[in-house]
Amino acid sequence: MVIGGLKVGDHVVKEEGGRRHLIFVCKDCPYSASVSNDLHCRYHIITVLSEVEADLVVLAEVYERVYREAQTKMLIEIANLRQRFSMETVWSYKHLGKASKECEAYFSERHDTLVKIAHDLIAFDPILAYLTLLKEIKIEKSKADSQGKGYVNCSAPYFEILAFLKQSFEKTELISKIKTYLTKLRQIPETAQLYHSIFEADVKPSFIGSRLMFDEMESLELLDEYTVKKATVQIFSHPSKTECLYFINPPEYTLSPEKYFVLSKTREIVSGYRPGKTSLSTVAKSRRYFERLYESTIKDVGKENQIRLELDEISELASIVARYTVGYGILEILLSDRRLTDIYLDSPIGQKPLYVVHNELGQCQTNILYTQGEANSLISKMRAMSGRPFDEAHPVLDFNLTDLDSRIAIIGPPLAPDGSAFAFRLHKITPWTLPQFIDVNFLSPLAAGLLSFFVDMQATMLLTGSRGSGKTSLLGSCLLEVSQSNRIIVQEDTLELPVPYMKKIGFNIQRLKTRSPISVSKTDTEVAPEEALRTALRLGDSALVIGEIRSHEAKVLYEAMRIGAAGNIVMGTVHGDSAYSVWDRVVNDLGVPNTSFKATDLVVVARPIRFAGSLKRNRRVVQMTEVKKHWSDDPEREGALLDLMLYDARKDHIELIEDNLKESELFDKISRTSGLTMKEMWKDIRLRAEAKAFLVELKNKHKLPVLLEAENSTVCRNKIILLKEQQIREFGKIDYDDVLGRWKNWTTTVFLKRLLKK
Numbered sequence: 001m002v003i004g005g006l007k008v009g010d011h012v013v014k015e016e017g018g019r020r021h022l023i024f025v026c027k028d029c030p031y032s033a034s035v036s037n038d039l040h041c042r043y044h045i046i047t048v049l050s051e052v053e054a055d056l057v058v059l060a061e062v063y064e065r066v067y068r069e070a071q072t073k074m075l076i077e078i079a080n081l082r083q084r085f086s087m088e089t090v091w092s093y094k095h096l097g098k099a100s101k102e103c104e105a106y107f108s109e110r111h112d113t114l115v116k117i118a119h120d121l122i123a124f125d126p127i128l129a130y131l132t133l134l135k136e137i138k139i140e141k142s143k144a145d146s147q148g149k150g151y152v153n154c155s156a157p158y159f160e161i162l163a164f165l166k167q168s169f170e171k172t173e174l175i176s177k178i179k180t181y182l183t184k185l186r187q188i189p190e191t192a193q194l195y196h197s198i199f200e201a202d203v204k205p206s207f208i209g210s211r212l213m214f215d216e217m218e219s220l221e222l223l224d225e226y227t228v229k230k231a232t233v234q235i236f237s238h239p240s241k242t243e244c245l246y247f248i249n250p251p252e253y254t255l256s257p258e259k260y261f262v263l264s265k266t267r268e269i270v271s272g273y274r275p276g277k278t279s280l281s282t283v284a285k286s287r288r289y290f291e292r293l294y295e296s297t298i299k300d301v302g303k304e305n306q307i308r309l310e311l312d313e314i315s316e317l318a319s320i321v322a323r324y325t326v327g328y329g330i331l332e333i334l335l336s337d338r339r340l341t342d343i344y345l346d347s348p349i350g351q352k353p354l355y356v357v358h359n360e361l362g363q364c365q366t367n368i369l370y371t372q373g374e375a376n377s378l379i380s381k382m383r384a385m386s387g388r389p390f391d392e393a394h395p396v397l398d399f400n401l402t403d404l405d406s407r408i409a410i411i412g413p414p415l416a417p418d419g420s421a422f423a424f425r426l427h428k429i430t431p432w433t434l435p436q437f438i439d440v441n442f443l444s445p446l447a448a449g450l451l452s453f454f455v456d457m458q459a460t461m462l463l464t465g466s467r468g469s470g471k472t473s474l475l476g477s478c479l480l481e482v483s484q485s486n487r488i489i490v491q492e493d494t495l496e497l498p499v500p501y502m503k504k505i506g507f508n509i510q511r512l513k514t515r516s517p518i519s520v521s522k523t524d525t526e527v528a529p530e531e532a533l534r535t536a537l538r539l540g541d542s543a544l545v546i547g548e549i550r551s552h553e554a555k556v557l558y559e560a561m562r563i564g565a566a567g568n569i570v571m572g573t574v575h576g577d578s579a580y581s582v583w584d585r586v587v588n589d590l591g592v593p594n595t596s597f598k599a600t601d602l603v604v605v606a607r608p609i610r611f612a613g614s615l616k617r618n619r620r621v622v623q624m625t626e627v628k629k630h631w632s633d634d635p636e637r638e639g640a641l642l643d644l645m646l647y648d649a650r651k652d653h654i655e656l657i658e659d660n661l662k663e664s665e666l667f668d669k670i671s672r673t674s675g676l677t678m679k680e681m682w683k684d685i686r687l688r689a690e691a692k693a694f695l696v697e698l699k700n701k702h703k704l705p706v707l708l709e710a711e712n713s714t715v716c717r718n719k720i721i722l723l724k725e726q727q728i729r730e731f732g733k734i735d736y737d738d739v740l741g742r743w744k745n746w747t748t749t750v751f752l753k754r755l756l757k758k
């Protein structure tokens, strides 16, 4: 059969994400590729659907329209209905009326009407077929009323078949949807409008695997809108879902047809380019080189096809091509949205949209459906870039994407039986500082002052919290409180702490990279954490920082601390949600003896808090607890977990528990080792707190966020140390109020001015 010059049969069925995609190649199609816009297109699809089984219909032009399962089902129902009408030949002689002379006069017209409704129109425009049927019923009713019994009698079979058609139409999803819609309207609209309301397709350029979904936008409430790499991001709250919706619309999904053409043509041409012997990691680095190469191809394609392109349009198209050739595709845009902290792609890929975790709004569902094909190419890219295996024997691949300041974890079969799954963690580009944390209300100035004081006084601190609560970030900010004259050794399995940055701003810091305990690789050459720690302990007197304490290294660490061989400051993060759960994890899960656990001085707990009625997730430091030393079995039962500060959600503030301070053994210990009196210690803490709060104030007053960045806040912190030392040299003791006054003066008259000039 030939319709409009196109053979029915120009289609293929492909399986993807467990669903059959019926793909129509519409490149040379004489009509537009859209169910809602074009009746010929509808006819084509409905006729093919009566022969082929499919879950999704895809119309592939330069871009693709994808009709989802529910929409495809509606089309299948119509195709089946049409087949049924044909099989039952609803237009046959016996249905037209009783065999009598006066009745037969109507037969020809009735036959044509039935064929039109149940055979022709139903495939081109099923809604119009139904409306025509309703009209015919109405006409027949009024004829029956006006012409009396004779007409009714002889027309009974016709009435019956009309009623049967009506009933059959109304059983389909499409017509029942339309019926409820029509009852709300006074006038019957153009059917095109009705198709538009039902057959809104997901669109994507055909060279990109990921599909974007854009339905149900009306019922949503827009919470935020911004652009990332020229892509629009809209975040909505959904009336019946607790998680928000994150809609992204990158420029490549909305380009003009000519630009699409240039883009896909260029893609075709450059996919033949081979980077020669260059490895993939060098490819990622020489991104600019490829973009320039693509720019010249784009110019050529434009010229050959008489498509005028401005210079900035050429460079935009080149960066899109680069994104989908040497880059990470649509994920790259998400990875550039630094308001996101995590991106999740669960298996089986292609069934569920991608999820992201927004800094403030928590988990959001995106409008992106990733495909297995894209996932496979991402895996090969990661394998090549990391130089690590990823197969059945090594089903975990953990890797830092330094060019995108993110970390990726991929798990595959047999660990993930439904296929590979991905998780990305986006790092903040510069490290968090305590003043920045005060600014976002993660903790109070006093809490920051206390933390800074304990770091300086060489306390042993464990930072804890649930996943993504900010432990590692808090650890990073505490690292910045270590004096620059101290040496710091950092041990991590995934490189997250801001070591290179700290080196750059003058810290004496050394990093040890260990094997990840979640890596199940059997041929790993990386050093086990406990081995690395033994080495670290031999490196001499330094501040020792463990990115995350999670396996055998715990025992080594605590044993060293117990016998006083672990250097001066020891800090690390542990998963948990309270001081008690840290004890439970370290002692009961990681096997550290109770006596050794007592080497912990302080546990700091962070937690994401949702205030009543709000979707926004607010991270807060909720507990600062001292571990006292005189207990034997259970520190909580024996009153050895002494809260120094506790968060009060009603006030959204972390409060000092003054009554507990009298019982503190930690302050006593610090007093003994430092020679400071209680009064002096608190003056020192308040000096730190007030100085940090002052920086935040200045930053807000002058709208100068860079003031709180580590490169500047560290200079300010150093100035306090210098002023204190000067006073000790001159007067043998510190006048804290005087130091604060001088420091404030220096900060505003010297430092701030210097910064404002930059």
Ligand SMILES: Nc1ncnc2c1ncn2[C@@H]1O[C@H](COP(=O)(O)OP(=O)(O)OP(=O)(O)O)[C@@H](O)[C@H]1O
Pocket: 340, 341, 359, 426, 427, 428, 437, 440, 442, 465, 466, 467, 468, 469, 470, 471, 472, 473, 474, 573, 619, 620
């Ligand atoms: N107070 C805060 N306000 C806003 N964002 C924060 C805050 N603290 C941390 N973040 C951001 O939250 C994300 C997760 O932080 P981080 O990695 O420190 O958490 P974590 O508790 O160590 O997570 P994990 O359990 O995965 O180790 C990061 O992107 C970080 O920049």
Ligand SMILES: [Mg+2]
Pocket: 471, 472, 473, 548, 573
């Ligand atoms: Mg962490």
